[in-house]
Every structure is written in C-alpha cells, then in structure tokens.
Amino acid sequence: MTSRWNIQIPNAGRLALWAxxxxxxxxxxxxxPPWEWNNVAWIALVPLLVVLRFADEKQGWKLGLTAGVVFWLMSIYWLTRVTVAGWIGLSLYCAGYVALFAVVAGGWMRRFxxxxxxxxxxxxxxxSLTWAGLEYVRxxxxxxxxxNPFGAAQHGNLALIQLASWGGVYAVSALIVLINAAIALTVLRYIELKGRWTRSxxxxxFVGAAVLLVTILxxxxxxxxxxxxxxxxxVALIQTGIPQDEKWDQEKIELIYRRLQELTQGALLAGKPDLIIWPETALPDDVRSSPPSYQVVYDLVTNGVPILVGSMDTAWQDEGKPIFYNSSFLFDPTGTMVQGYDKRHLVIFGEYIPWNGLVSFINALTPIQESFSPGSTSTVFRLEQPDCAFSVLICFxxxxxxxxxxxxxxxxxxxxxxxxDAWFDPSSASLQHMIQSIFRCVENRVPAVRVANTGVSCTIDAKGRITSILQDEQGHTQVIGFKTVSVEVPLEVRPLTFYTRHGDVFAQSAAGVGLAFLAALGVRRRLARTARRNLEMTHVG
Known part of the structure; x- marks a missing residue:
C-alpha cells in the first residue's frame, strides 16, 4: 500500500540519497573533538532528514545506518588503539540507533x-523525542x-546546557534535533513548492526558534x-603521565613510585592543600596487599594531608579464588584507610570479559587477561577539615x-x-571523556574534579564551566605535573535539581514515545501486507 504523500525519484537520483x-x-x-565545530550540530541532521523524504520504506533505515556508521567510525576512531574489531562492531551497533530514528522520521513523512x-x-x-529516547536506550x-550524546556537542554553550538540570543531556539532544527538523522541513517545503517562496x-x-530562545533565556x-x-x-591534582604499556611493567614499578613521590611532595611544598588526589590505578598493584605501595602512601600522607588513592583491590573467596576490583581509597594523615569505593560500571572488554570461558574466541577481542568485578554501591567520602562530602566516579x-x-x-x-585515559592517548578520547563530566555537573548542580594519569585533569564548576586545567604553556594536557586549585563546594542544604530528584523521566518518556511509534509502524506494515495478500487471493479466486 503506497501513501499518497510518497514521492518517487528516478534511479539517477539515488546516489544523492546516500550522499x-x-x-x-x-x-x-x-x-x-578533535574538530569541535560545535555549531554545525544545528544543521547536522538536515541532509539525512531531507533525503528521507525521498526514500522508500526499505531505503530509510539503510540511510540512517549509513549516517550512523560514518559518525561513529569517525568519532571513536581512537578505539583502534586497543581493538579494530571492537571499533567496527561498536560503530555498527551504535549506528543501529540512528537507523531506528530514520525509520521513525521517514515513516512519519511518508504517512503525512x-x-x-x-x-x-x-x-x-x-x-526530537525519538532521538533523545534512543540515546537513553543506548x-x-x-x-x-x-x-557522545548529541547534546554534548554544545558543552561550551553554557546558557543552553542548563537545560540538563531538568532533563539531563538528553533534553539538550532533543532541542538540537528539534531545530534540525525545523530547518529540514522548511527546506523540504521549498523543494516541493518547486523553489517558490511564499509569504505564508x-x-x-517559528516554534523551533521560540523553544531555543526560551531555553537560552x-x-x-x-x-x-x-x-x-x-x-x-x-585540592592538589596529581597527573603522573605513565604510558599504558608501562603501568603494569615490573621494571617500571620504581619509576611509578618515584613519580608519585616527586609530584606529591611538590604539591605539598607549593602550599598545603586540603586533599591530594591521585588518578585511577595510580599504584602498580593492590595497596592493601602490597607493603611497598602502602609504604609510599604512608610516607606521603603522614605529612598531614589526606590522599585519595586509585588502586586495584583484591578480595578472596572461601575457595581461595581472587576477586579483583578497580578501587579508590581515602587515607587520613595517620596512614589509615578510612573509606573506599569499588567501581560499579565496568567497561566491557576493557575491565571485564563477557562469557569468558564459554565463547572460545572472546579473549581475542580484548587485551586484558582477567576481569574485574563490579562494586555494589556508591560511597560518600567525608573530609573533616574542611567538612566536605564527595563521591568518586572511576574512569568512564x-x-x-x-x-x-x-x-x-x-x-x-x-x-x-x-x-x-592512557589506553587511548594521545587522541581525542580524553577530550570527549572530559565533556561527559561537564554534564554531570550541570545535571546535579555540583562541581567536579578530574584527575587523570594521562588525559585532561581539570576542575568544573556547578554550572559546567571549566575553571582550571592542568596544561603546559602551549596548552597541551598530555603533561606530567601537579596543580593545586580551590573548588567551591556547595553546602549540603542546597536544593536538589529536578534531574537529581527525578532522574531520566524525560528520556524514559521520550523512549516510550519513539518505541510506540515504531510499534505502530510495524503494525501498519503488517496490516498492509495482509491486505495485499488478501487482494491477491481474491484475484486468484
């Protein structure tokens, strides 16, 4: 069954669809990153939306898949430093969500x-709702x-991204897609009027501009x-700059200890901070089981400043089998480990191997030898002087x-x-990673401190501004060094944002709308197929 709103184009124009x-x-x-042509986001989807108007049902999802594959292959190219197969597979998977978006947008235009x-x-x-909902599902x-949610492209537009305190980064993505759709539809009306502008x-x-204006105001x-x-x-940010191939090299252990000692002592001499922060897995082994690593921590922390230490941790099961964690520990000036946190959200193929032992080829897709286990709960760390409550998010x-x-x-x-971020550095991965923290700050109206082994060590205020960054005179962040900065931490009486209180209610509702329309398209297609079959049987009879 063909809608009266369908437009057929000659085969010679098919190439334009894919282009x-x-x-x-x-x-x-x-x-x-690495390009960061942020304002291109406002027109990025216009070509796809325009060509979907001239595509049939079978072409629509393929066009979306094409757009998604190009986007993801380019934006996560840094993954090839670890796995080419993973880069291709993950790009295809993520492109599938763009394909679903194309099915929805194209289906609507064919119908109406x-x-x-x-x-x-x-x-x-x-x-706009479908895009945001699919980002949430992903x-x-x-x-x-x-x-890389679409809204993250506007991380530097501080007025605009305050919308995230209501609907998370997904609300910002929805607004960008709304404007893209408005522009695309205006272009399509011009095309279908054969190039004649009307005064209507x-x-x-108008609606797109009004929503954008209200958001910015x-x-x-x-x-x-x-x-x-x-x-x-x-806080003192310690960036050790240890290459990934040296972090677990037994011959480099003394280098790692010496680097931590020199940078931490330098931070202490530059002016006594309230807290010293080391990066993820800064130590070469398990600090709770390794006397040499603990001695390094003890000698430094007993200078009077607490240290937040990134380290592996090991727990032992009754049968003697070890369980590994990616952890963070707070040591007080007496050398006592007072609180700890185990990373909860592990990176597939980076920190754990799925179906390990069940699928023979699975280990070939990852450089890791053993899987970490996830932690079970968040930890609110407490400093006494000054009184401060903070939580740790490890890696991604x-x-x-x-x-x-x-x-x-x-x-x-x-x-x-x-x-x-040494797995991927030097690359755009560390900048893309840093952008994620900006939105956690805006969503919850709290500041953040980032400390990287390599990557971007910086501070971000509660409204998403990058207030300080560890870099050299040329602006490079791939450096070895320390930086002591002052962070304004809101008092605990501060009201929580709508997003903090209610979470992803916007994105979940958006996902429901998009999936419902996809289901409706499926039902309509099945009914059309049944009607054609019945008509054919009638003619045969």
Missing amino acids: GAAASGLLMAVCF GVGRAGANLGLMALA SVLLTGFPW PHPEL HGARILRNEPPASAPLR EDAVAKLGRESVRNGARLLINQTN
Whole structure:
C-alpha cells in the first residue's frame, strides 16, 4: 500500500540519497573533538532528514545506518588503539540507533507528507523525542554506551546546557534535533513548492526558534544567579603521565613510585592543600596487599594531608579464588584507610570479559587477561577539615548519568573523577571523556574534579564551566605535573535539581514515545501486507 504523500525519484537520483546520509554522519562527527565545530550540530541532521523524504520504506533505515556508521567510525576512531574489531562492531551497533530514528522520521513523512504545518510540528516533536529516547536506550541497554550524546556537542554553550538540570543531556539532544527538523522541513517545503517562496508563515522555524530562545533565556538567568553558599576546598591534582604499556611493567614499578613521590611532595611544598588526589590505578598493584605501595602512601600522607588513592583491590573467596576490583581509597594523615569505593560500571572488554570461558574466541577481542568485578554501591567520602562530602566516579563512570545522580542524592556535593585515559592517548578520547563530566555537573548542580594519569585533569564548576586545567604553556594536557586549585563546594542544604530528584523521566518518556511509534509502524506494515495478500487471493479466486 503506497501513501499518497510518497514521492518517487528516478534511479539517477539515488546516489544523492546516500550522499545526504553520509553528509549527516560527517557533520555530526565534526561537532565533537578533535574538530569541535560545535555549531554545525544545528544543521547536522538536515541532509539525512531531507533525503528521507525521498526514500522508500526499505531505503530509510539503510540511510540512517549509513549516517550512523560514518559518525561513529569517525568519532571513536581512537578505539583502534586497543581493538579494530571492537571499533567496527561498536560503530555498527551504535549506528543501529540512528537507523531506528530514520525509520521513525521517514515513516512519519511518508504517512503525512511535509505540506501541512500541524503534521510538520508533530514530526518535530516526534523526531526530537525519538532521538533523545534512543540515546537513553543506548546508554542503558547491554550495560550501556552513553558516549557522545548529541547534546554534548554544545558543552561550551553554557546558557543552553542548563537545560540538563531538568532533563539531563538528553533534553539538550532533543532541542538540537528539534531545530534540525525545523530547518529540514522548511527546506523540504521549498523543494516541493518547486523553489517558490511564499509569504505564508513558517511555523516550523517559528516554534523551533521560540523553544531555543526560551531555553537560552532560562539558562542565562541561571548563570546570572548568585551562587548559593559554598565552602572552598583546596585540592592538589596529581597527573603522573605513565604510558599504558608501562603501568603494569615490573621494571617500571620504581619509576611509578618515584613519580608519585616527586609530584606529591611538590604539591605539598607549593602550599598545603586540603586533599591530594591521585588518578585511577595510580599504584602498580593492590595497596592493601602490597607493603611497598602502602609504604609510599604512608610516607606521603603522614605529612598531614589526606590522599585519595586509585588502586586495584583484591578480595578472596572461601575457595581461595581472587576477586579483583578497580578501587579508590581515602587515607587520613595517620596512614589509615578510612573509606573506599569499588567501581560499579565496568567497561566491557576493557575491565571485564563477557562469557569468558564459554565463547572460545572472546579473549581475542580484548587485551586484558582477567576481569574485574563490579562494586555494589556508591560511597560518600567525608573530609573533616574542611567538612566536605564527595563521591568518586572511576574512569568512564562519569559518562553514566545515573551514577552521578545517585551519588548526589546520597549526599555528595562534589564529584571526583579518577581516570586513566592512557589506553587511548594521545587522541581525542580524553577530550570527549572530559565533556561527559561537564554534564554531570550541570545535571546535579555540583562541581567536579578530574584527575587523570594521562588525559585532561581539570576542575568544573556547578554550572559546567571549566575553571582550571592542568596544561603546559602551549596548552597541551598530555603533561606530567601537579596543580593545586580551590573548588567551591556547595553546602549540603542546597536544593536538589529536578534531574537529581527525578532522574531520566524525560528520556524514559521520550523512549516510550519513539518505541510506540515504531510499534505502530510495524503494525501498519503488517496490516498492509495482509491486505495485499488478501487482494491477491481474491484475484486468484
């Protein structure tokens, strides 16, 4: 059954369809590091949406898949430093979500066309909600891959991204797609009028511009508001710069110890901080089981400043089998380990091997030899002087919005990200990673401190501003050094944001809308197939 709104194009124009889809993938990719042409995001999806108008049902999802493959292959190319097969497989998987978006947008246009304002406004709403909902599903399904949501492309637009305190980064993504749809529909109306502009109003652009203006004005008001009561916390960021191939090399253990000692002593001499932070797995072994590693910590922490230490940890089962954790420990000035946290969200093929021992070839996809085990709960660490409550997110955990939100709901008023991006450095991965922390700050209205082995060590305020960064005179962040900074930590009486209180209710609702429309398209297609079959049987009879 063919809708009266379908448009057929000659075979000679088919190439333009694929070119448009690939163009959208390219434009989306350049919105993110290393290019960071952030404003391209406002038109990145326009080519895809335009060509979907001229595609049939079978072509639509393929065009979306094409756009997604181009985007993901370009934006996570740094993954080839670890696994080429994983880079290709993950790109194809993530591209599938763009394909589903194309099915929804194309299905709506085939059903309702682009000539009616009401139908076009409906498509704008549906497209924006579907995109946001699919991003949410991607962030949670199969442990989740919440990397590079579209809204993250606007991380430098501080007024705009304050929207994340209501709906998370997914709300920012939805707004960007809304504007893309408005522009695409305006272009399509012009095309279908054979190049003749009319004086009739264009409600698509008007509505899109109005929503964008209200969002920016709301964000600007938040930025102008006086910050609530806070207390300064002086923290020393220690960036050790140990290459990944040296971190577990037995011959490099003394180098690692010496690097930690020199940088920490330098931070102590530069001015006594309230807390010293080492990066993820800064020590070459398990600090609780290794006398040499503990001695390094003890000699430094007894100078009078607590140290937050990134380390492996080992627990032993009754049958003598070890369980490994990626952990963070707070040592007080007496050398006592007072609190600890085990990483909860592990990276597939990076920290654990799925189906290990059950699928013979699975180990070939990862460089790791043993799997870590996930922790079970967040930890709210407490400093006594000054009184400060903070939680730790290890490595890519700052990309998982749920974990930051849970920490703040549990009482944390500062997020600390200890990470080791040496797996992928030097590459754009560390910059893409840092952007994730910006949105955890805005969503929960708390500051963050990032400390990397290699990557970007910096501080971010509660409104998403990068307030300090560890870099050399040329602006390079791949350095060995330390930096002591003051962070304004909000008092515990501060009201929680809507997002902190209610979580991903917007994204979950958006996912429900998009999936419901996909289901409706499936039912309609089945009914059409049944009708054709019955008609054929009637003719045969």
